[in-house]
Amino acid sequence: MRIRVINPNTTASMTTLIEASARAVAGPGVVVEGVTPAMGPASIESHYDEALSVPGLLAAIAAGERDGADGYVVACFGDPGLDAAREIAAGPVVGIAEAAMHAATLLGRGFSVVTTLARTRGRALDLAVRYAPAGACRGVWACDIPVLDLDRDPAALARVVAVARQALARDGSDVIVLGCAGMAAFCAQVSAELGVPVIDGVSAATLLVQSLITLGLRTSKRDEYAAPLPKTYIGPLTEFGIMRSC
Template identity: 70%
Template sequence: MTRITVINPNTARAMTAAIGARARAVAAPPTTVTAVSPAMGPESIESHYDEALAVPGVLAEIAAGERDGVDGYVIACFGDPGLDAARELASGPVVGIAEAAMHAATLLGRGFSVVTTLSRTAGRAWDLAHRYGFAAACRGVHACDIPVLELDGDGARETVAALCARAVEADGSDTVVLGCAGMAAYCDEIAREAGVPVIDGVGAATALVESLVRLGLRTSVRGEYAPPGPKRYSGLLQPFTIPGAV
């Protein structure tokens, strides 16, 4: 049985529940999916500051999963916060939802548009498209300017759906990537209206982690993603000290 932990890097428990439901909907038996939120961190991630302060909580959940024998992890925030550090700690694969969604989009068409939350986060989406090698395929990043914690509010789905349709037309895209885990709950509805594949990173990342585990593949520990060496950490970060430090 494969065990996957989906980490919502913010502390909004209702969003974590919705993310977990989406992940479980795509996982195949006998895979089990557990969705968690860190005990510490921001209630939503909408800035570089938020993202930086979310990372310790993400790493604490990775460490907890390692103690419990988890097989693989999904980082369910479109900024993919802490992804590299998580890969250093985890024995199994770790996949971010932006990474997975962009990969999936390039398998389904020549170009994709990203529909995200606030305008200030568009730069981060472009950064990741460049990092993952998909900048040429990303034809536009569009913000609905709905805060993360209001994505389940009245009219939010309709606003996102309308923006997806406009993005496809404006960019000439073949697919749409939803740029927030909080949009996962209405991915299927938007896809039916958009007329093109609409990719939710939570589902894409869950399926990808599941496949990697089934194939017996793990993150390489040669070089950059090798486990970090022993080192002391001070103050609030003292619990993150790497065993073996003297």
């Protein structure tokens, strides 16, 4: 079984950290491959960044299809391009926000998300409406640390713990969801500090993809997630044109 964990930003050092988190939970015989797209932003911290990360993500999915990958993790908490990726992948594709929020609803009555910059809170709230029952997401809190500083700032872990502790107290939550793939390495330490379940979406998504593949399940191609209609794209998107198969 081959699972490709795609970091939608183009910072290779972050891909290395994400890949390590995924490999740590993968089962025997599962090959985890971290992928950094050939195009896109260095980090994803705005709607603009997220939109421009999608072409690189989709190109990485297409390459995985050519190489025989069995499934994919979209390793950005905004789950950019997730629906589009499902249209072109034969195997399951799971986003880390999707996996983390679903897992959180199995472990407690309510959860809080601790994310990076305050400007990303709205996206997390939008995804909570899609993925979780009404009222399950009790709040989204920002630690105000840029994505690329999570593994550079020696105070980052302490800041995440402090914000998560505040979220538990203010929201009355039972579970903390870490709202950035770059926080994956903090998961065990934050949980030990707080004494509650803390979910890293990279690990959760990796195991969910692994489980779906093991069960022989794939994304339905009956309607919405069928292959895109054949058409021509022009300009920088020429290579993304879909040709009708014979």
